[in-house]
Amino acid sequence: MKKHQELKKTDKPATRRHFIKYLGTLGLLAASPAFAKNLFNMLDPEGKNKDLQKAKNLLGGAGDLLASQKDIDYESEFAIGESLALEGFQRYGLPVKDKELQKYMSLIGRSVARNSSRPDIPYYFVAVNSPLYNAFACPGGIIFISSTLIKSMKNEAELACVIAHEISHVTHKHALNTIKRAKMFEGMGKISQATMKGKDSKKFQNVIGGLQDVLFEKGLDKNMEFEADLSGLDLAYKAGYNPKEFVRVLNMLKENEKNAEKKGSWYSTHPPLPERIKKCQDKLKSFPDAGTLAVLEGRFSKYQKRL
Amino acid sequence: MKRLSYFFPILIVTLMLQNICLSADNVVWVSSTNASLKADQSASSQTIADLSVGDELAVISIDKKWYKVKTKSGKEGFIYRGKISDTKPETMASQGKSGGGAGGLLGDLTGSGITANSADSSRSIRGLSPEAQEYAQQTGKPQEFRDALDSVLELKTDDKEIEQFLVDGKIGEYAE
Numbered sequence: 001m002k003k004h005q006e007l008k009k010t011d012k013p014a015t016r017r018h019f020i021k022y023l024g025t026l027g028l029l030a031a032s033p034a035f036a037k038n039l040f041n042m043l044d045p046e047g048k049n050k051d052l053q054k055a056k057n058l059l060g061g062a063g064d065l066l067a068s069q070k071d072i073d074y075e076s077e078f079a080i081g082e083s084l085a086l087e088g089f090q091r092y093g094l095p096v097k098d099k100e101l102q103k104y105m106s107l108i109g110r111s112v113a114r115n116s117s118r119p120d121i122p123y124y125f126v127a128v129n130s131p132l133y134n135a136f137a138c139p140g141g142i143i144f145i146s147s148t149l150i151k152s153m154k155n156e157a158e159l160a161c162v163i164a165h166e167i168s169h170v171t172h173k174h175a176l177n178t179i180k181r182a183k184m185f186e187g188m189g190k191i192s193q194a195t196m197k198g199k200d201s202k203k204f205q206n207v208i209g210g211l212q213d214v215l216f217e218k219g220l221d222k223n224m225e226f227e228a229d230l231s232g233l234d235l236a237y238k239a240g241y242n243p244k245e246f247v248r249v250l251n252m253l254k255e256n257e258k259n260a261e262k263k264g265s266w267y268s269t270h271p272p273l274p275e276r277i278k279k280c281q282d283k284l285k286s287f288p289d290a291g292t293l294a295v296l297e298g299r300f301s302k303y304q305k306r307l
Numbered sequence: 308m309k310r311l312s313y314f315f316p317i318l319i320v321t322l323m324l325q326n327i328c329l330s331a332d333n334v335v336w337v338s339s340t341n342a343s344l345k346a347d348q349s350a351s352s353q354t355i356a357d358l359s360v361g362d363e364l365a366v367i368s369i370d371k372k373w374y375k376v377k378t379k380s381g382k383e384g385f386i387y388r389g390k391i392s393d394t395k396p397e398t399m400a401s402q403g404k405s406g407g408g409a410g411g412l413l414g415d416l417t418g419s420g421i422t423a424n425s426a427d428s429s430r431s432i433r434g435l436s437p438e439a440q441e442y443a444q445q446t447g448k449p450q451e452f453r454d455a456l457d458s459v460l461e462l463k464t465d466d467k468e469i470e471q472f473l474v475d476g477k478i479g480e481y482a483e
Contacts, residue, residue: 074399075436076438078436082435082438082439082456083438083442083443085456085459086443086446086448086452086456089452089456090452094451094452094455095458095459102462103462106462106464107464107468107469108472110464110469111472114340114341114469115339115389115390117338117392117394117396118396118397118398119338119360119398120340120398120399121399124460124462126459142459156476171397201441201442204438204442205442205445237389238389239389239478239479240389240478240480240482241478289371289372292482293482294476294477294479294482296478299476
């Protein structure tokens with residue numbers, strides 16, 4: 001009887017130990033889903049074992065939960081970007097009606113983007129008719145540059161550097177991280193294409209509204225902008241454009257600051273120019289041969305005249 | 308005896324760490340689409356092998372803008388510095404079917420994603436994604452904005468055009 005009581009006494013901790021052990025195993029499997037899937041298929045190829053099926057479903061659920069908290073899949077990211085791009089046209093203006101110019105923008109953009117840290121997602125570039133000095137990136141890779149900003153540039157490297165800055169926002173997923181940080185998706189459950197439509201569509205519209213407020217009014221966190229500046233310099237250099245030309249763009253913006261319209265422009269959505277210029281100049285010291293890289297005034301001027 | 312039982316695990320861990328440090332110094336990854344292994348330090352030299360984003364390369368030597376490297380299959384050649392990275396790039400394949408970020412965390416178990424390429428080509432047929440279409444309808448976006456976005460998504464450039472653009476501008480590996 002005493003032995004039985006002792007056994008019973010140890011029952012609870014043993015169960016707890018087992019639970020912790022299995023929880024640990026489940027955690028490890030959740031961390032490696034492809035492995036987990038293969039393991040389940042190997043153990044129960046026909047799906048007859050109910051316990052394994054339950055574990056599989058449990059892991060799937062855990063995956064949904066982790067996905068909603070951690071990140072957004074590419075298709076959903078792009079759908080957010082498309083919706084924001086529609087707002088971008090309304091806010092800043094329609095594309096410049098010149099196929100040759102738009103093609104030129106795409107060729108520069110894709111030449112740069114394919115050296116980025118997200119090289120195999122599709123990127124799109126558009127010049128829009130706008131009186132503001134502005135450029136911004138929608139999640140998923142749709143990048144806007146205003147006609148005024150292009151008109152004020154001197155060469156192709158300047159344009160490539162601004163594009164590289166915007167591509168860096170996409171590769172670092174700055175907009176997505178901002179909306180997650182601000183918990184804009186709260187109440188939507190899993191962030192996916194399914195929750196952007198139907199009964200949750202109103203919430204999705206609110207998310208896009210919040211994102212517009214960030215990208216078109218308040219601007220991203222200034223550290224994100226500094227990160228995009230420095231990553232953009234790296235990217236332009238990797239692609240073969242002289243990264244020093246980015247500092248020329250920043251200096252040009254500084255010179256024009258007095259008379260420029262601020263609201264909704266790079267002036268209001270980006271950190272102060274002197275701080276950015278200083279950080280970029282420090283970074284440029286790590287590119288000793290930058291001066292030997294492409295600048296291309298002639299080709300740029302040919303397309304700039306079309307604006 | 309007891310000391311010896313500690314000695315071997317410590318030795319193994321030390322050797323593993325040393326191995327990691329050594330290999331990390333000499334390994335780079337292909338980080339650019341349309342990259343190839345060249346016979347010489349010139350883009351116009353013979354192509355030894357086409358490389359994919361994420362391919363691991365062992366660095367043999369570095370000469371200005373060109374790296375002499377060896378592929379995992381043992382092929383030796385040169386690659387332009389802009390096409391490699393010392394960190395593994397994020398690719399659709401490395402992120403599961405859904406691609407782009409940890410949304411593909413359990414992609415194989417739960418996902419029904421499509422790759423960027425298939426998303427790209429299907430988009431050219433059907434225009435905006437259903438989500439963006441619904442967003443446009445519900446927020447009353449005028450047709451001209453939808454057409455504007457359609458025109459942006461329809462604009463295609465293939466690898467040949469990009470290469471020619473780089474050649475004409477003497478950019479990157481085509482610089483003189």
